[in-house]
Amino acid sequence: MTTTLDSPRRKASAYLYRKPKLRLGILLSAPMLWLGLAYLGALAALFVTAFWSTDVFTGQVVTEWSLNNFLTLFSDAVYRTITLRTVGIAALVTVVTAIIAFPMAFYMAKFASPRARRLLVIAVMTPLWASYLVKAYAWRTMLSGNGVLHWLLNPFGLDTPGYGVLATVITLSYLWLPYMILPIYAGLERLPNSLVDAASDLGARPFRTFRSVVLPVTFPAVVAGSIFTFSLSLGDYIAVKIVGGTSQMLGNVVYDNIGAANNLPFAATVATVPVVIMLAYLAAVRRTGALDNL
Template sequence: MTTTASAERAPRRSSSFLYRRPRLRLGLLLSAPMLWLGLAYLGALAALFITAFWSTDPFTGQVVIEWSLDNFATLLTDEVYRTVTLRTVGIALLVTVVDAVIAFPMAYYMAKFASPKAQRLLVIAIMTPLWASYLVKAYAWRVMLSGNGVVHWLLSPLGLDAPGYGLLATVITLSYLWLPYMILPIYAGLERLPDSLVDASSDLGAKPWRSFRSVVLPLVFPAIVAGSIFTFSLSLGDYIAVKIVGGTNQMLGNVVYDNIGAANNLPFAATVATVPVVIMLCYLAAVRRTGALDNL
């Protein structure tokens, strides 16, 4: 009987012990996910940065563990890699701008004009493409942008032709793929915007454009920047869409893929892979003051 009573009191003592120590309780709750984050994510990034300082034997193809900055010197001095880097950043910025221009009116209608039932249907409609396969969507655009595709059929009465494969096709495809990631943060930001502020601006004599520029845009700007974090980072690291519709134009992701596969130069691939990471860290540091991170 005494043993049974002691066994029953043990969980109570543990519960009371943890209840009196909230920091210890929080630490135990977060220990498993933080351990996984440290090993799987931060550990992988650390291994990536370390490997970037190694080299590859040109005869055997084996990784040589000798510390040097040769890979970074090649990346910085070779004009080809500078061009690829600028092209990648330019495409990512252009995709972000295109998505923002398309997403804002859609999100504004959803948040301020659509009925609650229509809002739910529109949110489902926007999220539905995210459930489809990435390859299916990319290859669908390859078919539509081809010489005999839907885009050619639509433009031919106007005397125009389909853009074919290249930088424009890459921007179109990536803009379509990442558009939901821009719409949803802006929609959430507009939902939090009180209608009374816009009404007050109108009552004070402000025209619709002035109300948008002075009231709506400043308050929703953090949500736009939050969406840009997704579209910019996803475009920055993409390489599959470029393979499918980009033609001969490479991005940083393609350089990493080629050095892992055909070239079998893992250290240089790791060096190139650090570039998007550094760019995103600089981007996050730049947008931190806008409050965008609070809208994620």
């Protein structure tokens, strides 16, 4: 007679206990399957569609392989300008958010009391709970000719930047700032205070301490934050529609070709550009070894 200890369930449990890698593989099988089908499958379909074309008379997708979309994308000066503008805006947003985020994160990690630290973390995360559109339109109102910024700058003889590339950078920097603050804050929390004290005892000035001690330790955290801000800015198309004026980014080209132009293959071709740029960026970051310490 089979005892409880000899039941199939007990045997399977004991076997999986002895095989931790197999147990981990079974646990990850469902999410990895979903990742493969929903994400990697969608990317594969995107890349395949980029090589197709659209019949100019019927508007139907022609499933014949061709490089015409890529030739149009790289030979047209307008698309090259939009690509450079998109990369420039994403890079500038990343730099601006890093400059603003570092002192804020440093104060939170090294000077604020535990109670104030918790409150500051909540304050940083609170804007993430608000609607993207509400925040973007709030900046549109502030950047307008009769907005808050005009009221503040007018006494000094200055005016608001209006709508355009600068307004897009300001809006995106505000939107993605928490994604830079939180990784840097986490990295600074791992920085031992004894290292900073030792640098000071050895006669290092504040800038030397920052350059030789603080920055190397927190560099992986800055890289992690830059991945978020750079990729999110690279694929954004809503903020530039709201505050960008006549400026366009790659996301706007994708949106217009899906909607008004009804040219899905060319939209897929344009959409591959941010993906390739991010893959190249991640490869460059990986070569520096920064991701190994995250």
